[in-house]
Structures are given as C-alpha cells and as structure tokens.
Amino acid sequence: MLGPRVWSYVRQGLSRGLSRNVGSWASEEGRKVDLAGIYPPVTTPFTATAEVDYGKLEENLHKLGTLPFRGAVGGVCALANVLGAQLCQLERLCLTGQWEDAQKLQLRLIEPNTAVTRRFGIPGMKKTMDWFGYYGGPCRSPLQELSPAEEEALRMDFTSNGWL
Numbered sequence: 001m002l003g004p005r006v007w008s009y010v011r012q013g014l015s016r017g018l019s020r021n022v023g024s025w026a027s028e029e030g031r032k033v034d035l036a037g038i039y040p041p042v043t044t045p046f047t048a049t050a051e052v053d054y055g056k057l058e059e060n061l062h063k064l065g066t067l068p069f070r071g072a073v074g075g076v077c078a079l080a081n082v083l084g085a086q087l088c089q090l091e092r093l094c095l096t097g098q099w100e101d102a103q104k105l106q107l108r109l110i111e112p113n114t115a116v117t118r119r120f121g122i123p124g125m126k127k128t129m130d131w132f133g134y135y136g137g138p139c140r141s142p143l144q145e146l147s148p149a150e151e152e153a154l155r156m157d158f159t160s161n162g163w164l
Helices: 004-016 054-065 077-095 099-119 121-131 148-159
Strands: 020-022 031-033
Touching: 077 099, 077 121, 099 121, 099 148, 121 148
Parallel strands: none
Antiparallel strands: 020 031
16 A cells, blocks of 8 residues: 555656656657546556656556556456356466457456346356356345346346357
C-alpha cells in the first residue's frame, strides 16, 4: 500500500506531466493521453532516488492501453469449478501472446461466468456442477434450488456458448 507522501507525488505527476501530447510513439503522433483517475493496480515505478518515475509510468500505461483486456486484474473463478481447463487455456493464450484467440475464448466464458456468480449464484453453481459430472449437491437453507425456468435459463447460458 502506498503512503500519503507517495500519492501526493503521483497526484502532482498526473496533474502536470501525464496528461499531455505524446509524440514519442510513431503510430500515435500528436495523440493526447489523458491518464486522470488512473491509480494502481498499475505498478508505480520509482527512480534510484525513490522518486516516482513519471516517464516510465507513462510508458507503462501506454503499453497497458494497447492490451485487449483492459482493466483485468484478477478473476472470480467460480467458473473454474466446471470449466477449469478452459480457464487455464485462457491464461496460456494470454501468456503466449495469442490475444485474438484469448479474446474469443474469453467472450465465450463471460455469460456462463456471470450466470454462476451474479445471476444464479450458489444454486446455479451447484446445478452446473451436477451437469458436468461433479457433486454440486442440494442447497442448504436459506438458499433455494433453482426453479425450472431459472434452470432452463442457466442451461441456455452454457449451451449458447458451446459448453453443454
């Protein structure tokens, strides 16, 4: 965690030097880079004298801005209970720079992931585990089993993306 002193340097840098015309990248000549409001998880680089290295920070932010998975810093991996191999494949694709294939796979995983986390929660996760041959088991009180309509909607989230 960065202390208040470091944040004051970062704020100064953001207000004075990081929102400016950038001419050092040939393909982006004259493009304005506005980095207002960007804070970690971007790593803050420091110089040998413990000052924030604003030039390196700007360079890092430019590089991060070119990635197709902007803002990704982690995951809620409930989906790994049933599609673990596919999530590992997504990581491998990213690590080997196969961004187009990774993006296609990620797009197929979004709907099922939303279904077992936000939309149907634990009852949806348990039902999905049963479908994939694992033991999801019954819901414990106060959770309720999915209704037939909810179960059908959950099944559709997985079948429409080719997982069932």
